[in-house]
Amino acid sequence: MATVIELPIETYASEVEPDWCPGCGDFGVLRALEIAAGRLGIKPEDLMIVSGIGCSSNLPGFIHAYGVHSLHGRAVAVATGIKLANHDLNVVITGGDGDGYGIGLGHFIHAMRRNLDLTYIVMNNQIYGLTTGQASPTTMKEVRTKSTPLGNFELPINPIALALVSGATYVARGFSGENKHLADLFAGAIAHKGFSLVDVFSPCVTYNKINTYEYFRKRNYKLDVESGYDATKVELALQKSFEWGDRIPIGVFYENQQPTYEDQEVALSNGPLVKQKLGLNKETFDELVEEFM
Amino acid sequence: MEKKRDVTIGIGGAAGDGLDKSGDTIAKTCSRLGLYVSAYNSYQSVIRGGHIWLRVRIAEKKVSSHGDHLNVLIALNQDTIERHAREVEPGGAVIYNSDKLTCDSVLIGNQVLPVPLPVKAITKSFGRLQPIMQNTVALGALLYLLGLDFDMAASVLADTFKHKGEAVVEQNVRVVRAGYDYARDISVPLGYEWDYTRIRRPFITGNEAFALGAVAAGCKFYSAYPMTPASSVLHWMAAHGAKCGVVVKQCEDELAVVNIAIGAGHAGVRAMCGTSGGGFALMTEAIGEAGMIEAPVVIIEVQRGGPSTGIPTKTEQADLNQVFGASQGDYPRVIIAPTDTTDCYYTAVEAHNLAEKYQLPVTIISDLLLSEHPETIEADALRHDVPIERGEIISDWSPEKGQFKRYAFTRSGVSPRALPGTVGAMYVAATDEHDEEGVVISDVFTTPPVRRKIQEKRMRKLDKVLQELTPPKLEGPPDAEVTLIGWGSTKGVIGEAIALLAAQGITANHLQVKYLHPFHAKEVSEMLRGMKRTFCVECNYTGQFARHLRAETGFGVNDLILKYDGEPFEPHHIVEQLRGILEDRPRSTDVTLEEAREMGYHYVRVHLADKVRPGKIEKIDESEYGEPLWQIEMVSRDGGEKRGNLSIGAATGSTYSWQAVKALTADAG
Numbered sequence: 001m002a003t004v005i006e007l008p009i010e011t012y013a014s015e016v017e018p019d020w021c022p023g024c025g026d027f028g029v030l031r032a033l034e035i036a037a038g039r040l041g042i043k044p045e046d047l048m049i050v051s052g053i054g055c056s057s058n059l060p061g062f063i064h065a066y067g068v069h070s071l072h073g074r075a076v077a078v079a080t081g082i083k084l085a086n087h088d089l090n091v092v093i094t095g096g097d098g099d100g101y102g103i104g105l106g107h108f109i110h111a112m113r114r115n116l117d118l119t120y121i122v123m124n125n126q127i128y129g130l131t132t133g134q135a136s137p138t139t140m141k142e143v144r145t146k147s148t149p150l151g152n153f154e155l156p157i158n159p160i161a162l163a164l165v166s167g168a169t170y171v172a173r174g175f176s177g178e179n180k181h182l183a184d185l186f187a188g189a190i191a192h193k194g195f196s197l198v199d200v201f202s203p204c205v206t207y208n209k210i211n212t213y214e215y216f217r218k219r220n221y222k223l224d225v226e227s228g229y230d231a232t233k234v235e236l237a238l239q240k241s242f243e244w245g246d247r248i249p250i251g252v253f254y255e256n257q258q259p260t261y262e263d264q265e266v267a268l269s270n271g272p273l274v275k276q277k278l279g280l281n282k283e284t285f286d287e288l289v290e291e292f293m
Numbered sequence: 294m295e296k297k298r299d300v301t302i303g304i305g306g307a308a309g310d311g312l313d314k315s316g317d318t319i320a321k322t323c324s325r326l327g328l329y330v331s332a333y334n335s336y337q338s339v340i341r342g343g344h345i346w347l348r349v350r351i352a353e354k355k356v357s358s359h360g361d362h363l364n365v366l367i368a369l370n371q372d373t374i375e376r377h378a379r380e381v382e383p384g385g386a387v388i389y390n391s392d393k394l395t396c397d398s399v400l401i402g403n404q405v406l407p408v409p410l411p412v413k414a415i416t417k418s419f420g421r422l423q424p425i426m427q428n429t430v431a432l433g434a435l436l437y438l439l440g441l442d443f444d445m446a447a448s449v450l451a452d453t454f455k456h457k458g459e460a461v462v463e464q465n466v467r468v469v470r471a472g473y474d475y476a477r478d479i480s481v482p483l484g485y486e487w488d489y490t491r492i493r494r495p496f497i498t499g500n501e502a503f504a505l506g507a508v509a510a511g512c513k514f515y516s517a518y519p520m521t522p523a524s525s526v527l528h529w530m531a532a533h534g535a536k537c538g539v540v541v542k543q544c545e546d547e548l549a550v551v552n553i554a555i556g557a558g559h560a561g562v563r564a565m566c567g568t569s570g571g572g573f574a575l576m577t578e579a580i581g582e583a584g585m586i587e588a589p590v591v592i593i594e595v596q597r598g599g600p601s602t603g604i605p606t607k608t609e610q611a612d613l614n615q616v617f618g619a620s621q622g623d624y625p626r627v628i629i630a631p632t633d634t635t636d637c638y639y640t641a642v643e644a645h646n647l648a649e650k651y652q653l654p655v656t657i658i659s660d661l662l663l664s665e666h667p668e669t670i671e672a673d674a675l676r677h678d679v680p681i682e683r684g685e686i687i688s689d690w691s692p693e694k695g696q697f698k699r700y701a702f703t704r705s706g707v708s709p710r711a712l713p714g715t716v717g718a719m720y721v722a723a724t725d726e727h728d729e730e731g732v733v734i735s736d737v738f739t740t741p742p743v744r745r746k747i748q749e750k751r752m753r754k755l756d757k758v759l760q761e762l763t764p765p766k767l768e769g770p771p772d773a774e775v776t777l778i779g780w781g782s783t784k785g786v787i788g789e790a791i792a793l794l795a796a797q798g799i800t801a802n803h804l805q806v807k808y809l810h811p812f813h814a815k816e817v818s819e820m821l822r823g824m825k826r827t828f829c830v831e832c833n834y835t836g837q838f839a840r841h842l843r844a845e846t847g848f849g850v851n852d853l854i855l856k857y858d859g860e861p862f863e864p865h866h867i868v869e870q871l872r873g874i875l876e877d878r879p880r881s882t883d884v885t886l887e888e889a890r891e892m893g894y895h896y897v898r899v900h901l902a903d904k905v906r907p908g909k910i911e912k913i914d915e916s917e918y919g920e921p922l923w924q925i926e927m928v929s930r931d932g933g934e935k936r937g938n939l940s941i942g943a944a945t946g947s948t949y950s951w952q953a954v955k956a957l958t959a960d961a962g
Contacts, residue, residue: 016732045716060721061733066713067721071582074552081556084540089713110545266535274561276538278511278681285677288505292495
C-alpha cells in the first residue's frame with residue numbers, strides 16, 4: 001500500500017467565503033472535512049463533493065475540490081452516477097436533514113443497501129434553515145416552528161437506526177462543536193470501503209433555539225470510550241441508536257466490511273468506466289447484430 | 294393470375310396462448326429467406342387472458358408499416374374468429390383448430406378459404422402434446438398455404454429450441470411438418486410466389502436499435518426504472534452490459550434514474566436513460582439541471598397512451614407538450630423524434646454526440662409503435678464505425694492560467710469541459726445560477742449582468758446545434774393537392790397512405806419532422822407557405838405538433854388527422870379521414886359496428902364472466918335514450934344460442950342496458 005502523504009488544510013481553501021450565519025454549525029463541518037481530506041492525502045482533483053440544496057448544501061462552493069451542487073434531494077443519486085462513472089474519485093456527499101432525510105430519503109436508503117463506496121455527511125440541524133425555519137424530518141416532537149406553530153406532532157426520523165437497517169457499513173454521528181472528533185469520524189468514513197453515513201449535529205443558530213451547542217454539549221457522550229461498546233455488533237448499535245434524552249451518543253455506531261457495489265459490477269472490473277475505450281469493435285458488433293438475424 | 298408478393302398474417306388469441314413465439318418463427322423464417330417483415334402486436338398488459346392480436350406483414354420489397362390488409366388469419370380462440378374472420382380479404386384463408394373452434398361460413402367472405410385443422414388427429418402419432426402445439430400445427434399449414442420454405446422454418450425452430458435439447462427441436466419440426474402435410478392434402482397454396490434472395494438482414498425493434506446504436510456510439514451507462522414500453526431497452530442493455538462494458542443500473546425511481554445518468558454524464562461517461570411518459574414526468578426537474586450544469590445526458594421517452602397511467606400497452610404521440618414543457622426556466626436542450634427503426638439506431642448515435650459536443654440534455658421521443666414493433670431492415674443499415682464526437686475536453690490546467698472557467702463566455706456558447714479528476718481545473722457545477730467559474734450568484738452575490746451573459750451563453754449553443762441538424766425535406770411533388778405533415782414514427786404509414794391516395798387520383802406530398810427542438814422554423818415556414826392544403830397527422834387528441842408548428846412558424850395547418858384509441862394509424866385511417874375532410878364530411882365520432890362489437894366484448898368480460906360473446910349486431914334508430922342504439926345480441930360461446938341483448942348508444946358509446954334471456958341468466962351472470 002502506498003504511503004499516505006498528508007496535505008495541509010490550506011490545500012482545500014476556497015477563495016469564496018462561506019455565506020453561512022456567524023456561528024453556524026456548518027463551519028465546523030467544513031473545517032473537519034478539510035482536516036480529514038488532508039490527513040488522507042486526497043488531492044483536490046481526486047475529491048468530489050456532491051450536495052443538494054439547503055444552507056449546508058452550499059458547502060462544495062467553499063472548498064477547493066471538484067463539486068456538484070445538484071437539486072434538492074438528489075445529491076445521493078448524482079453522486080452514485082459519478083462514482084459508477086469514475087470510482088477512482090473520492091466522492092463525498094454533503095447536505096442537510098431536509099435534503100437527505102426528507103425529499104431525498106428514497107435515494108439515501110437505496111444507496112445504503114447497494115453499499116456504494118460513498119461518504120454521506122448530513123448536517124443535521126433539525127430545521128429548514130434556508131427557507132427560514134420550518135419543521136424538518138428530524139425536528140423533535142412538540143417543537144414550535146414557523147410551520148408547526150402549535151408544536152410538531154410527527155415523530156422525527158432516526159437516521160442512525162435507518163442506516164443500520166438499510167445496509168450502511170459505516171454509521172457514525174458527530175457534533176460540529178467537537179471538531180477534532182468530527183474530523184476523525186470523517187477520515188474513518190472516507191477511508192471506509194462502502195457506504196458511510198456521518199450524521200452531524202450542526203446547530204442552526206438562527207432558527208433552532210432548542211437544539212443548540214449548549215443542548216448537545218450537555219448531553220453528548222462518546223461511544224468509543226463507553227465501556228463494553230463494540231461497533232462491530234449491529235444489535236448493540238441499534239440499541240444505542242434509540243438513545244435520546246439526557247444522554248445522546250456520538251461516535252462510530254457501526255463498522256463492517258462488505259463487498260461494495262463497484263466490486264461486484266462486472267463492467268467496472270477493467271477500471272473506471274471513464275477510462276474505457278468508446279464504441280465497439282467490428283467483431284463484437286457483428287456478434288450483437290447476428291442475434292437479430 | 295399474377296402471383297402475390299405481399300401478405301399480412303394475423304394471429305389472434307389470449308395472452309398466454311404463445312402466439313408471440315409463432316409470430317417470431319414466421320417472421321424470422323421469412324426474414325432469413327430474404328423477405329422483408331414488419332410486425333405489430335396489439336397486446337394488453339396482462340400475463341394471461343386478454344385479447345392479443347399480432348399482425349405480421351411479409352413482402353419482397355421493404356415495407357414501412359404493418360399495413361391495413363389481412364390475408365391469412367390464424368385463430369387460436371373462438372373470439373379471434375368472431376372478431377377478425379370478416380376482415381380476411383378475398384383469396385385469403387382462416388386457419389383454426391377444428392377440435393375446439395368453429396368458423397361459421399357467414400363470418401367469411403366467398404373467396405376466403407377455411408382451413409380447419411383437426412389437431413388431435415394430425416398429431417395422433419406424437420402422443421400427448423401441450424395445448425400450445427396447436428400453434429405449431431397451424432404454422433405448418435401456413436407455410437404450405439403461403440408457399441414458404443419449410444427447411445428455413447425448421448432451422449429457425451432449431452435455433453429457438455436449441456437450449457431445450459435435440460428431442461424438443463425434433464418434435465417441433467415434425468409437428469410443423471404434420472401441419473404442412475395436412476394442409477397440402479386438403480388444400481392448394483394461396484398463390485403467393487417469393488423470390489428468396491436469402492440475404493441476411495437484421496429483424497429488430499426500435500428499442501433494440503436505440504440500445505445498439507448507443508453502445509456503438511460509446512454509451513457506457515444506462516439507467517432505468519421498469520416502465521412499458523421502454524423496458525426492452527433496459528432488457529437489451531442488461532443482457533449485453535457485461536459484453537459491451539456498460540454499467541446498467543435499475544433504480545428506485547425515475548428521479549434516481551435521471552440524476553444518476555446525469556452524474557455519470559458529468560463525470561465523463563456517455564450516459565443514457567429511458568422511460569415512458571409517467572417516468573419522464575418525474576425526470577423533468579433534473580433535465581433542467583443537466584441544462585444548467587451543462588452535463589451531457591440522453592433520455593429516451595417512449596410514449597404510450599396517456600394521460601396518467603393511461604394505456605401502458607398502447608401507442609400514442611401525446612407527450613410532446615410534456616417533453617417541451619419539461620423543467621422550469623429556459624435552458625438549452627435538443628429533442629429528436631426518430632422516424633423509423635434504422636433511424637432509431639443513428640438517432641442514438643447523434644444524441645450522444647450532440648449531448649457531449651454541446652453539453653446539454655438530449656431527449657429522444659419515440660412511441661410504443663416505433664419502439665416495440667420489429668421489422669426487417671436493410672442488410673447494411675447498421676454500421677459499427679459510427680462517428681464519436683466528444684467536443685472540447687481539456688486534459689490539464691496549469692495554475693498560471695488562473696482559475697479554470699468551466700462556463701467561459703465563449704462566442705459559440707460552448708465552454709471547454711474538464712472532467713472531474715483533471716489536475717488543476719477544480720470547479721463546482723451548480724444548479725444555482727453561477728458565473729463563468731461556477732461560483733454561485735443566486736443568493737448573496739446576485740449580479741444581473743452576469744446572469745444575463747451566462748443565460749445568453751447557454752442558450753446560444755442552440756444556434757450552433759440548429760446549423761448542424763439537417764432540415765426536413767418535402768417528399769413528393771411541390772404542387773400536390775394535399776400536404777401531409779407528420780412527426781416521428783408515422784413516416785412509414787403516411788408514405789403508404791400517400792400511395793393509396795395516388796391510386797385514388799389525389800396527389801400528395803409529405804413532410805416528416807424529426808428535429809423538434811431546436812426547430813428549422815425558417816425552412817419549414819418557407820416550405821409550407823406554398824402548399825395548397827395541409828394536414829397534420831398525429832396520434833393524439835389535440836394536435837400537439839400542429840400547435841408547436843404554429844408556435845414556431847406562425848403557420849397553421851388547414852386540418853388535423855388524429856387518432857387516439859391506442860392503436861396506430863393504418864394507411865386507410867389516414868385516407869378515410871383526409872377524404873372526409875376534402876369532401877366536407879365532418880369526421881364522425883360515432884361508434885362503428887366493429888367498435889360496438891369490441892365494446893360488447895368488454896361488457897362480457899367485466900359483467901358476464903366471459904360466458905357469452907357478441908353475435909348479431911344491428912342499429913336501431915329510434916330509442917328512448919335520445920340517440921340511435923347498437924343492439925348486440927349476446928350468444929352462448931358453445932351453441933350460439935341467444936342469451937340476451939346489450940344496447941349501446943351509437944353516438945355516446947354509453948352502455949344503456951343488458952337484458953338477459955331469463956331462463957339462462959344463472960350461468961351467464
